[in-house]
Amino acid sequence: MEIHVQHSNEAETSRAVEELVTQLKIKLNGQKPRFGFLFVTHHHEEHFSTLSGSLQEKLGCQDFLGCTTEAIIAENQEHENLPGIAVWLMSDTDAEIQGFHLQFERDQNHERIECYGHPLVNSLSERPHGAVFLFCEPYSSSPHVALSQLTDGLSGIPIFGGVASGGVGPGESCLFLNGEKIDHGAVGIVYRGDHRIRPIVSQGCRPIGHTFVVTKSEKNIVYELGGRPAMAQFREMFEDLTEVDQELVRQGPFFGIVTNEYKSEFQRGDFLVSGVLGSDPESGAIAVSQPVRVGRTVQFHVRDAITADEDLRLMIEQDRKLNTQKVKGALLFDCNGRGEGLFGHSHHDVSAIQKAYGPTPLAGCYAQGEIGPLGENSHMHGFTASIALFEQ
Secondary structure, X not given: OEEEEEEEOOOOHHHHHHHHHHHHHHHHOOOOOOXXXXXXXXXXXXXXXXXHHHHHHHHOOOEEEEEEOOOEEEOOEEEOOOOOEXXXXXXXXXXXXXXXXEEEEEOOOOOOEEEEOOOOHHHOOOOOEEEEEEEEOOOOOOHHHHHHHHHHHOOOOOEEEEEOOOOXXXXXXXXXXXXXXXXXXXXXXEEEEOOOXXXXXXXXXXXXXXXXXXEEEEOOEEEEEOOEEHHHHHHHHHHOOOHHHHHHHHHOOEEEEEOOOOOOOOOOOOEEEEEXXXXXXXXXXXXXXXXXXXXXXXXXXXXXXXXXXXXXXXXHHXXXXXXXXXXXEEEEEEEOOOHHHHHOOOOHHHHHHHHHHXXXXXXXXXXXXXXXXXXXXXXXXXXXXXXXXXXX
């Protein structure tokens, strides 16, 4: 199994394609890629309808998946504010791949979203390792519904990916699957093979205060924590924080939901972190970006550049302590709110990965919602670096 990555910052699409194909064929050295990924910025939007098919045909890639992005990630750089095409290829003749296209419709009562087009799980053999890669169009898909149903059908398999970025309205971001440009729903592939794919998910946040138990909630509205109005508990906790943490809370608090209630103690990485959308002064309720059930353990979080840097390095350190197998390549699905805007300098996340595992072939994209496993399930995240490490 070999992984190869090539990118181009050439603004003229035909020249970029020629550059990519020439360099990748040299790297492939006669090998045929089993599957690959395409990430492309909107500088090339006039050619979106033919780009994926052209690259797939010229490279002889059997399965090809991708999406548009605000910025490509390739090798050791995050190419912000530049035209870019990045291609990631794996030559693994034993891998089994199944592509799929999900479509979403509301039911007759407009109360729930139905999802169609799931992969036929039984058509793939029981190989020792697997993963799903999923890309969503931002206006015509429901990632939460897709993840829920894919998790039910593909139990125990990690799901990676994100929401396509770079557009400013419906129809401007698109997806690619096996030569076809797709402007709605979600596309993905199921991978089954002999090589394990290790996840790292860094949410860039740390817990503050103490934990609470949700005692009254409805969907994503939390009414009570520990038998008292949620806002009353929040205000009381806020008063006990340091001045530094109080200032971070003023910039925007986050809400963490424990992923494994059986642990005796909870720390960074044990929470699915959601955004706080707002509060109701009359009821004392707090709205968050994820559904929260009664009985769940939760804790407020904060985020800044220092915390995000610490969190990524901690997650990488934990992975390296637990795993000694060499990394042959990686994919990075990074929040478009990270990068230079958060850290004050370029290439922060990709540099941390390459320092730990590199040099390794790596590609990825800036997403406006990142998908990655946390605990026993895969989730939609925000402000997150979701990393897939391919073992040798």
